Amino acid sequence: MAKFEILSLITSLLAIFVSCLALYRSRKTHSELVEFEKVHVKLSRRQIEEYEAKDAARQKTTLGAKLIDSGGIRLQVSNLGEASAKDIWIRIEDPDSYNPLVSGDYKQKIPYPSLNPGEDFTLTAFIPLSVTQQVYPIALRWLNEDGTQGDFRCTVSR
Known part of the structure; x- marks a missing residue:
């Protein structure tokens, strides 16, 4: 090569x-x-x-409840979430406990039609002095914007 x-x-x-x-x-x-x-x-x-x-x-929201005592006792339900809630139902969970909600106001407002974010509504409550119960178990139920049912259980105290 x-x-x-x-x-x-x-x-x-x-x-x-x-x-x-x-x-x-x-x-x-x-x-x-x-x-x-x-x-x-x-x-x-x-x-x-x-x-x-x-x-x-x-499309889902969260509701909360509290008792307010300012010239009369009222139960305030607030929309704490980012969506509207529809057909809101409230009930006292314990059937043996005293129900502070005034039945005429309750029947007139419940189910509450719609509650937008940041809004609230009140229900009239009455607790006589003879009632010593301090805490009331509350159940809330509503429809979310997507059609699902929401629920929340809490206790309110005076």
Whole structure:
């Protein structure tokens, strides 16, 4: 073999080596990118689930109740959530306890038609001095904007 042929062979082998090295590195980089894409897809799915959960939560609300004594006792029901509540029902949970709600006012207002976020309504209550009960278990039930039923149990005290 002539010098030219040997030099040509060495150059070809060197080119093959460099090509194999480049192929190895590009495959390694490609597999790392595929792993990053898998992680990105998982993260994107989680974010979508969180957005959907937040959107569903925006269509549900939370109600609260408390007794107010300012020139007369009243039960105040407040919408503490981000959505409207419809067809609100209230009842005293313990049938053996004294019911402070005035029945005429209760029958006139309940079910309360609609309560927007941040709004409240009151029901007249009466607790005679002879009643020593301090705490009243209250159950609230309503319809959320998405049509699901919400409920909340709490105690109010005077």
